[in-house]
Amino acid sequence: MELYQRKQILEVIETLSSKYLQGKVRAIRLAIVSLLAGGHILLEDIPGLGKTSLALALSGILDLDFGRVQCTSDLLPSDITGLSVFDRQKSEFKFVKGPIFNNLVLVDEVNRAMPKTQSAMLEAMEERRVTVEGVTYGLPEPFLVIATQNPAEQVGTFPLPESQLDRFLITTGIGYPPPELEKQIIQRGSVRDELETIKPLLGRDKIIETSRFIRDNVKLGDLVADYIHTLIERSRNHPQVFSGISTRGGLSLAAAARAEAYLEGRDYVVPEDVQQIAVPVVAHRLILRPEFQTVRKEEVFQSLLAEIPVPMA
Incomplete structure (x- = not known):
């Protein structure tokens, strides 16, 4: 028995692991599991191992809107959720959505942000909505946060509290590629430019339907x-x-x-x-x-x- 859209989902994993993100099949599969299960994923590893490339590749091949937050110590909660600005022509405040209002959001180096800013993601990740100045805004479906975290030993990091760690369905690392594969990557160069032209194999509506199929069947x-x-x-x-x-x-x-x-x-x-x-x-x-x-x-x-x-x- 072939389950709904399973062949297409496996094709996504195979395409990414064989063409764009070689040596990262485990991380790709876990990201797909997280997306289908309605959760979020935290990637813990040193910089430069392809965490950002994984997020870009997933958004491209699944035709998902992509947003990115680069965490720094001066990042504010409104930089993630958005804020209200005054529209002089209409003489009213207008809400400008932040990067959290995308299907796939890469929160890069999340433990470099201050704890107050880290906590701004809690409601969004758990409740799939954002409340600003008493008004609640729903987030799009599907919704996946891929956060990356640097080792705690590195300078300028703020450990994630247990309450926020619990919001991540999956925590994993990327790891170094095998030596021969790493030599090929060095010789071939970065695939970041190729990710800009990646063709979608599955749309967001199919992802939503597949998640519901798994939950119900x-x-x-x-x-x-x-x-x-x-x-x-x-x-x-x-x-x-x-x-x-x-x-x-x-x-x-x-x-x-x-x-x-x-x-x-x-x-x-x-x-x-x-x-x-x-x-x-x-x-x-x-x-x-x-x-x-x-x-x-x-x-x-x-x-x-x-x-x-x-x-x-």
Whole structure:
């Protein structure tokens, strides 16, 4: 059985990974999962590994309106959401929309912005709307925020609070390409100019319809629901964890597992879908105890994942 638009979605992933963003198939797939599941993605890595190129390529191949916010320490919330300006001809205030009013928004180096500005994205990412001076404006569909974050060791960074990290469905890195591929990239040069001419393979209406199809038709049975609940419950009692995965984290894992099952060609979720997507979806939601701050959250959750038996149908 061929699921709705699945062939076209896989073609998008294949085209991007083979032609424009070689060596980044994992990041591309996770970005697609995030888009189909109605979430947002945070890319954590050093500058210069193709995070911006990934956002540009996705917006081009999916025919999505693209907006970009370059975060700096003097960035204001209104630089993201927009502001009201006085129209002298009409003698009234007019709302000028900010870059958040696009289908795909790249928030570059988000942890260089001040905490007040970071928090301006919360309502937009969670509620898909923006309130300015008491007036609420809806955001377009589909809506995906791709935020990039520099390592905390770099100068001028402000760590994202847990409440904002929880707004990201997926957190992942890009990583260095394999040596031979990196040599080819260096020899060939940047693909940024090529991304300007990329031809759309799928439109925004199809993305919306596909997301609804996944939500309404990809089933998550009792066994898998119990498995997800066991994962989040056990995370709260892990000896290295101060605060485990919230109910929202469980909902996010279920939504991402549905999208993963769809990409695998099934209209039902199996435990392997949960395992495949679990670490990038929930590891960043863990808050470790002070004595374990040097331990990677991914490793903690991987150990938890290995301890819990996989349910058998």
